[in-house]
Amino acid sequence: MSEISVLAIVSEIFPLIKTGGLADVAGALPAALAGEGIEVATLVPGYPAVMAQIEYAETVIDARPLYGAPARVLRGSAAGLDLFVLDAPHLYDRPGNPYLLPDGRDFPDNPFRFAALCQTGSALGFGAAPGFLPDIVHAHDWQAGLAAAYLHYDGRERPGTVATIHNLAFQGKYPAELLGALGLPPQAFSLEGVEYYGTIGFLKAALALSDRITTVSPTYAAEIRTPEHGMGLDGLLRTRAERLIGILNGIDDEVWDPSSDPLITEPFDVETLARRPANKAALQDKFGLDPDPGALLLGVVSRLSWQKGLDLLLANLDLLERLGVQLAVLGSGEPELVRQLLEAAEARPGRVGAVIGYDEAIAHRIQAGADAIVIPSRFEPCGLTQLCALRYGALPIVARVGGLADTIIDANEMALASGIGTGLQFSPPTADMLGATLERAARLWAEPEIWDELIENGMLTDVSWRRPAALYAKLFRDLVRER
Ligand code: ADP
Incomplete structure (x- = not known):
């Protein structure tokens, strides 16, 4: 079986930077998929924690202006992960939480911070980094949602796209007036594109424009098609139901192993x-x-x-x-x-x-x-x-x-x-x-x-990534074959 190359785009990744389960999944899936013949490189923002931990970094896209200051893309590794890092200090060099000010409010420039990530993901998807041309771009949650739009409206032949919903409650909704500033063409502001109840919807764009949609359990995949759990997106998810599948998460069974866990008092099995x-x-x-x-x-x-x-x-x-x-x-x-x-x-x-x-x-x-x-x-x-x-x-x-x-x-x-x-x-x-x-x-x-x-x-229950990874691998393989 030939290898499939995937570019994952995600706003947090364990063990470098984590606020929740999203980071765990992004951190564990590459290793789990390697065993299935799927090679994953992951694009992440260059937060201080990421910049401090990345090794063997080399510049793969030279500095160019991005939302008011120069930004470049590095490729390197950390904790066994193959990483692309968007090094843009004016967007990411801030202490603390990836999304929030110390007082708990969102950073006001979040649409630009994550649009920049998505634009970079799109560029990498079209082969902007020498020697790297992914078959699939896999975008996680709203922060990576606009990647599907940049890829779609570019017009060139694009890689396959997969959007994964980790939590439908976070949608990335921003004023329509930002459309041009975010580098999107006027026709993107449509029912088939990024338009979402009169605003720009980052997650909505991903759900409307991606070739496949996954979420993290079969029951949630069913629930989010109902008004009760759909959070405004159930109608869209119903029309795209054939493209929607729930694949459970696993956990890293080395990090979470009670027989060898250095953090606990007395190991056991x-x-x-x-x-x-x-x-x-x-x-x-x-x-x-x-x-x-x-x-x-x-x-x-x-x-x-x-x-x-x-x-x-x-x-x-x-x-x-x-x-x-x-x-x-x-x-x-x-x-x-x-x-x-x-x-x-x-x-x-x-x-x-x-x-x-x-x-x-x-x-x-x-x-x-x-x-x-x-x-x-x-x-x-x-x-x-x-x-x-x-x-x-x-x-x-x-x-x-x-x-x-x-x-x-x-x-x-x-x-x-x-x-x-x-x-x-x-x-x-x-x-x-x-x-x-x-x-x-x-x-x-x-x-x-x-x-x-x-x-x-x-x-004795298998909570590892083995079965989920096989399901993702099948999904990626089917998508590549279809295209
Ligand atoms: P969510 O992503 O909605 O927060 P999940 O159950 O998917 O919920 O993932 C939560 C992850 O974060 C788990 O790995 C859990 O152990 C960890 N976690 C949550 N809160 C804390 C905390 N206060 N301290 C340490 N780990 C936490």
């Missing part, structure tokens, strides 16, 4: 589960919880936003207290949720602990030490934390939406009878349904043999 409680004790200590091995300990690792439904969990704090259940939360995000979490921890010493911030090491320690991981999302395109939980022997308790529906087997009566459950699901995502499910968890906790069977099932 499914054969040595007796070692796991040492991690629980360490977690209780870290979060100021009572050192009680018999108390069911729930963990949360999450962005703190409405999507993630943590208000539903906060509404059940009295119930948790009655059930003798402990809670350890790691999260960062909306100030109001931060305030409520800190207040809960203060009001319930020994029972509720919270760490506010983004911390890889603590995330690993929660996965290794908590008995269950709660994910009460109102919507969840795929979700990665439940996959980590499966691998680390923490029982996922999840809302039955999106990828959470596709990755967890609810321990209902039939699943228990057949010995196939891996977690608990609830639906609809309301505080009452979550409460009833937490009671169900407490009853299962009282039956250690059943509990252990559930987490062993989870630990």
Whole structure:
């Protein structure tokens, strides 16, 4: 089988720069696809963290003016990734978050910052870098969305295009007046192009103009075709349904391996589960919880936003207290949720602990030490934390939406009878349904043999990139053949 060359375009990539699951996927997919005969090079913005980590960098496109100052393109590598880096200090050399000012507002020039990325992706797609001509341009989320437009309206024969939706909630909508400034021709402002309810829609453009659309779970692929979950794009997604497919994410099973994880207190695997409680004790200590091995300990690792439904969990704090259940939360995000979490921890010493911030090491320690991981999302395109939980022997308790529906087997009566459950699901995502499910968890906790069977099932589940990578490879291959 001949090799297929893919240019991925993405605004964050693990381990260089990460705000969420998007970075994990962009960082893991190239290695997973290499085994399938697909070569991926990835174009990323030259944030300080990227510039500091790139090695063997050489200039492949010389400096030319881009939105008011010179920018050049480097090719190099970091962490085993083949990277193109858009070195444009006036756009990307800013401290902190890739998208936001320190006060949490979007950078005002975000349309230009990410249009610049897309224009560069389009140029690379047409062969602007010597010796590199991709068969496919794979654009991730709205930040890469305009690449499909630049490729389409250029007029030259273009590579195949694939758009992947990691979260439909983020769409990149900007004023129509920017059309010319963004280098788009007048005819691009149309129903078939970038026009989106009178604005320029970056993600909309990708969904309208790409040869294929993927999203990160089969259930989310179905949900986003409905008005309830489509966030204004369901109509377009219905008309393009034949081009839309859901492919689950995997996780990097070397980064997330409880038998060799340097970040946890006591490594373990499914054969040595007796070692796991040492991690629980360490977690209780870290979060100021009572050192009680018999108390069911729930963990949360999450962005703190409405999507993630943590208000539903906060509404059940009295119930948790009655059930003798402990809670350890790691999260960062909306100030109001931060305030409520800190207040809960203060009001319930020994029972509720919270760490506010983004911390890889603590995330690993929660996965290794908590008995269950709660994910009460109102919507969840795929979700990665439940996959980590499966691998680390923490029982996922999840809302039955999106990828959470596709990755967890609810321990209902039939699943228990057949010995196939891996977690608990609830639906609809309301505080009452979550409460009833937490009671169900407490009853299962009282039956250690059943509990252990559930987490062993989870630990034996294949959450790697093997199957997803084969599905992406098939999609890329079909597209190349079609063109
Ligand atoms: P999303 O991308 O919507 O935030 P996902 O579940 O797809 O949600 O991916 C979240 C990723 O970020 C997981 O790898 C999770 O462990 C990690 N994560 C989320 N919040 C934190 C945090 N506060 N500290 C460390 N890791 C976090």
